[in-house]
Amino acid sequence: MSSAMDQTAPAGSTTLPEDRPRAARRRVAVVLFNLGGPDRIESVRPFLENLFRDPAILRVPGFIRPWLGKFIARRRTKAASENYAILGGGSPLLELTEGQARALEAALAGETDAEYRCFIAMRYWHPMSDACAAEVATWGAEEVLLLPLYPQYSTTTTGSSLAEWARAARKAGIDLPTTTLCCWHSDPAFAAATAAMVRAAWHRARTELPGGVKLRILFSAHGLPESIVKSGDPYQWQVEQAVAAVVERLAMPELDHVVCYQSRVTPQKWIGPSTEDELERAAHDKTAVLVCPIAFVSEHSETLVELDVEYREEADRLGVPGYFRMPAQNSDPGFIAALRDLALTARAGSRRLCSFAGGRQCPKAFGDCPHARARAKEMA
Ligand SMILES: C=CC1=C(C)c2cc3[nH]c(cc4nc(cc5[nH]c(cc1n2)c(C)c5CCC(=O)O)C(CCC(=O)O)=C4C)c(C)c3C=C
């Protein structure tokens, strides 16, 4: 069995736009961050140990964390392993992120001023930041663009990943101009691409449903412990903003929709309403549901098992008259085009607003987000 801290080769794409003179173009490493998932059943426990030893996730005094983290990981291993077994023994997240990396590289290949290469840094399973930073250095990057694949900023996801990157980059001796993207939850192109996917899923659902049955959209996001939100984490507010941006673009008058939260994994109070409670309400209202993931841009266990198996079964059991699920973005062309534009505008330092804590707008540039940097420093 591999240990929790094993490092294996990262999976950055190797596509090079050979048709342009390399020397003329600045080498920009685009680092894509995601959470990571176990590659096989034996990796589930060390993956969970990595996750629960993160101070951004387990907010208890440092001296208890290693012990408590191991304890929680051990307790969670069975349930998580059962989920990954349904997926053939591991998470598809890395493969899908590699697909996004290749698609984004292709979308950026036409740029004349820079040569972009995408790298992947997962937070809790390979390839992790240390291996990724080594690859970035070996490639000879002259500039770095950090792009968390989390549309909404949370201290538990983007914040934690950026802090880990800062540590790994220091260790690898990377001291390069760095642009950090965060808080792209309401980016117009991202909202438009997501709205197009919602609309397609809505039409599919409507054609399958009998005429008189009402349909409600459940915008389902990963939950967070309420205490983390109360301590200033902007995630919930940004989820609401993301949904508002998508709904505005849907322009469907009197659309029945709600924001709800899934994937509760600890006994504390988590933000709500929970997706499960919304299934009960839908059953009570004799209304079918279209579940649209709003905080995940790739399929993984929480979409493919929690949404597609567990909640679907629960909906059936409760008598919800129809259950549909919008796919995650993965390498959807509209989504990749939005990421490309985000990367380019961030690099150009365009002054698009970034939104951060509880209802406040970040007065600074959208790209090089001062909040993200401050948080990374705080966590380092
Ligand atoms: C206290 C625990 C957790 C918090 C807070 C949390 C926040 C959070 N997570 C994601 C996205 C993902 N989570 C994934 C897996 C996963 N997350 C937790 C715990 C917390 N997440 C656990 C224990 C696990 C492992 C799976 C399980 O045991 O159920 C994944 C990857 C899963 C995969 O299949 O690869 C993602 C992606 C977000 C967006 C978020 C808060 C904003």
Ligand SMILES: [Fe+2]
């Ligand atoms: Fe999670």
Ligand SMILES: [Fe+2]
């Ligand atoms: Fe910000």
